[in-house]
Amino acid sequence: MIELSHVSKRFGDVAAVDDISLHIEKGKFCALVGTSGCGKSTTLRMINRLIEHSDGEIILDGHPVAAYDPVKLRRRIGYVIQHTGLFPHWTVARNIGLVPRLLKWSSADVQAKVEELMSLLGLPVGEFAHKYPHQLSGGQAQRVGVARALAADPDILLMDEPFGALDPITREKLQDELARLQSQMHKTVVFVTHDMDEALRLADHLVVMRDGYIVQQGTPLSLLQHPNDPFVESLLGGLERGLKQAALTRVKDHMSPMGPTLPAQSRIPAAFSLLQGLSMMLRDHTDRLTVVDQHDVPVGELTLRKIVKEAQPEQGKVRES
């Protein structure tokens, strides 16, 4: 659990972070979003004391971070940065094993952990263990960066625009993989990004920052439904906000029981997103889809009428009245 209460950071007279309060539950994924220079990176780096905060209190598992030895604190917090920061003169295996070795694990333990993490992140040990960072593609290098951050089993993972320098396809792939890892490991993650789609995709808790303070925070859905500020709304994509919301909603949350009419031809798995459902309707020129479970057995149906009614409660009300 991470708790920031009234935390500020001033460089001279300029406040980079101004009186922010933030509560991150254990095992939750929190994304800090904002334009560059909004203080999101500074906030992140105050948690592992790469930057010392000027005011307020940051509490980690019940103790203020100021009470920890900064070096020991950092060794128990995973840290991933944009340009990976891998050591160019070390092999992949040695890079990943850095923190366990700093913690004086036995070499057998280090090796076992390195191999475990490499297979977890899809880096075959035989192929990659002895490569040097310059021999890796951007995506592979960042996988190594994530593996290095996870090596000492930290409860907390800080990620500072980890996928910012990657091409869109690799970025999406790594986002999927991070989501998969998070669903297995349940780390407390603080993730800094300027990419709202990335944040919406990954986060349980979304924090929008501007000029050093928090504009709005909440679950991605609640922000999409009630942006309380034009800035938040523009970050959330303006007109595309509805589609983004649909991307976060599952088909099964909007399906209705099978009706008396013939089932529709087009079928969609219940675990797919509403956005995919809408896309399928557009593709197949229909306003009705049959929802199937993982064994392709029909379990309900999805209709455009119902989606439109439920997706934006306020708009639905306006139309009814």
Add this chain to the structure above:
Amino acid sequence: MSLLEALPRPQVSWRQWQPNSVLIFLACAMLAAIWLFDVVSVAPNRIVSGEGAGLIDAVGWLGALLVTSVIVTLVALALQPSRHGYQVALVGVLLLLLLMPFGLMVASNRLISGDTPGARLNMGMAYWCLLSFLLLCWVELRLRLVLLRRWTILLVLAVGLVWSLCATLGLEALALGQEFRARDAQFWRALREHITLVVVSVAISIGLGLSLTLLMRRYSKLQKSAFAILNFLQTIPSIALFGLMLGPLAWLAAQWPLLSQLGVSGIGWAPALIALVAYSLLPMVRNTYIALEQVSPDTLEAARGMGMRNSQRFWQVRLPLALPVLLEGVRITTVQAIGLTAVAALIGAGGLGSFIFQGLGQAAMDMVLLGALPILMLALMADAGLGALADVLRPRSDTARPGEIE
């Protein structure tokens, strides 16, 4: 369409025809030198200046034809360069380098008759031109073929071996060899002194340079003044610096008998060592400073974020990543010290420079060469050796070979 096809096609091949002008120039210069100037000269004794002999006089028609044809081949290869062609040219250059001492042996047999036992064979203008142009060809080919510096060491060693074998086995008449045989023990002692002075002064300047750099990084105010002083030291002419130290050191030795017992005095090794260290410090400190500063801030930040302590960060990350550039500084310093030590002979520090100054005094150019050539060899070998070491330590991405140039 058919009209277009009927037109003569523009010849594009001549556009791609890019002869290697460097090699062509060097090869032509070699040809001109060996046919226009004296290849060797023969003198009846040490003082009388010799009588020159051209290429045909020296090595006969057959030898002249061999050398000329190899050089002409070089020109031909340079006109239409390719990777394969460069490799053949490299073999040609090596062949000429290896044949050169044999040429001297042939010349010695042809020109020196048995009844003038004191006769001395000198290498002439053409010979030196050929040697230096061949070395330039080697440099050019090394760049074109992207050879690593360790190959340069191998070359220097192989050529040196063949030359020394020839010199000991079949070249009694060679003036350089005669000078060497007359001063055998003296030569080895001078070489030892020279190397010792260089090694000790470089070792001291590495230690001093590293500590100075660390101080400068800690106290940034120190940086400006330290560089100013080092720059100033570098501008003093070396002979003046040696001279400047005469007085103070003599005084120190007079004050503390312990120092004079250690061998410190106004002349000798002590002032030479101090001057060498003073000169070595600037390149050393400058390279060390740059080496430590150029390490990527991302990498260092990551090291801090992972929980490395400052000392761990320095020894495990910053220093290893700085090492190649740092070694480059050691290389520059060493090569410079090898040259400067020659001047130190003037204040009685010994070394190979003593032959140069003695030879100049006696107008015996062979003796000058006896000092100068080994200094040149030492410098080349130190340069290649330390350069190769830096290549090995460089993070591998930098040594990755770019594709073929042509």
